[in-house]
Amino acid sequence: MKPSVISIVLGGGRGTRLFPLTYSRSKPAVPIAGKYRLVDIPISNCLNSGFNRILVLTQFNSASLNSHIKNSYHFDIFSKGFVDILAAEQNVENDQWYQGTADAVRQSMKHLDKYEYDYILILSGDQLYQMDFRAMIDFHCNNEADITIATIPVNWQDAPGFGILKADDDGNINSFIEKPSRDVLDDWKSEVSEKSRSEGKEFLASMGIYVFSKNMLKKMFDNDPGDDFGGELIPNGIGTFKMISYQYDGYWTDIGTIQSFFDANLELTQDFPKFNLFSHSPIYTRARMLPPSKILGSYVSKAIFGDGCVVMADKIENSIVGNRSRIDKGSTLINTYMMGADYYQDTKEIVINDQKGTANLGVGKYCYIERAILDKNCRIGDNVRIIGGKHLQDGDYDTHSIKDGIVVVKKNAVIHPGTIIP
Structure with a gap:
């Protein structure tokens, strides 16, 4: 039986490290590769994986992002698929805007009650990668996990910029630290592939991609009032929930700074770029009626x-x-x-x-x-x-x-x- 999945794409905060590109737009609305927006990446990965029920949570500088999504993603009237926007809102129960990644999802849970689903796939709106989420969902189901975190090996130099975790031989996560200082990194090495080890990538970093079993996410929110997944709910939930690591060995980069944004874009011009635009997994975007160049x-x-x-x-x-x-x-x-x-x-x-x-x-x-x-x-x-x-x-x-x-x-x-x- 096909898993019933709802995907949530986080629209991001102020994106100060990408200033001035984020002066008048949110991070997921920043143009990449000459014709796409960053938000097209997670949405396309979902659609290519067969998951076509997608919610995009927006808050800061969201006008251009909202316009792009509205003009880009349309399904026929016989499809149950959608890409809908959930804008941050104040109401009689809560007068606060989103305070973090977990708070954004928590405040949006009431809007999910009208859908039937068993798993929630939570994604960032500012990363560049091509990933078949079906494999991750199957891994989650086969291991009877409560929470699955996509991870990728990183080196000593990059590790302090991520949430770093340790897992046992079966992939069960037993410890997690958010953006550790370099003086403690020696205690956070993990079991990785021979290829990753030869490249000096001995630390498992969270990619900010999560699969939650529906009831487990609700239970986590009930147990922990924290606002951020990486900083609070994930490390606090170790020992209470069955968390497993899903190691991804493909290309992935976080578009967090001007340097990383610049490098990721120009790398696309190379003979054999790590991110392949010319593949059987297309990147979808707004269809413009423009002449050829x-x-x-x-x-x-x-x-x-x-x-x-x-x-x-x-x-x-x-x-x-x-x-x-x-x-x-x-x-x-x-x-x-x-x-x-x-x-x-x-x-x-x-x-x-x-x-x-x-x-x-x-x-x-x-x-x-x-x-x-x-x-x-x-x-x-x-x-x-x-x-x-x-x-x-x-x-x-x-x-x-x-x-x-x-x-x-x-x-x-x-x-x-x-x-x-x-």
Whole structure:
């Protein structure tokens, strides 16, 4: 009998480490790979796994995320499938917004009463991976677990950024620590595969992907008033609930910082990227009626283009060019993610701006841009130079920010002709 599953995607908090990309949008709404949003990843994994009843919990800067989900995911009238939004709400019983991951799910449980289900699959909205959740649900059922946590081996350097757990030979979790300091890590090594051990990955990190048996989640909420799964409910529940580790050996990355976001996107341009967009497990997103991209006389190497682009650049290398991007003649983009635009600029306006020397939507003539992220609807004037590098200090300015040596031009920013950044 097919397991009855409800999936819950957590919409995330303020996403301060991804600022300025999260200034006007939530983390799951941040564009990736030139045409998708981060939230498309967990939703697509659910749909590809055959789980088509999905709730997305939203709270902070949720307008663009809500709009994207509403315009992207539609099922026919004979299907029981849905992707619905559950926005944070104040009511007579509770006047607080979501206080953490567990509190978000707890406050939403009353909305699940109208559905029949046996298991709840809880997912983060800001991770990049391809995973068949059916295998994890089967593992949960076969082991008669109360809670199953997806885990992935990580190295000593990365371990302090995750919840780290230890499990016995049967996968039963017997201890858990949230973001441990490095001086205690030697006590938290786990049994991992030979391949992981050879790569120095001897610590089991929680991926923030959970399967709960329905009644067990309700019991956990009754027992523990805590607000966060990783920080409170999971470690407090050890010994009370049967928790098991489901080790995942595929590609997975948490998009938590500008550096990780930048690296994950540019890695997609490589010959054989770890995250394969060209697979039998498609990534679903909003269907846009855009023309094909047009490239005129450009040298292009290891680049991804979205839909509806007009590119006259001199050179594009190791870069992603998003939907509706316009790059004028003589310009160069290297190691850059250009997110594109939400609309097309009128051609008459382009001609007038060229005559006035005013920046148009997209990248102007004879620009040089390297190690940068250009957020949506940027206007980069002619002869602009934007060159990031590890030598640069972090900082926030009117039109851009610098994080980890990456120059992030803000959404709707206007960079005047001849500007040099930094």
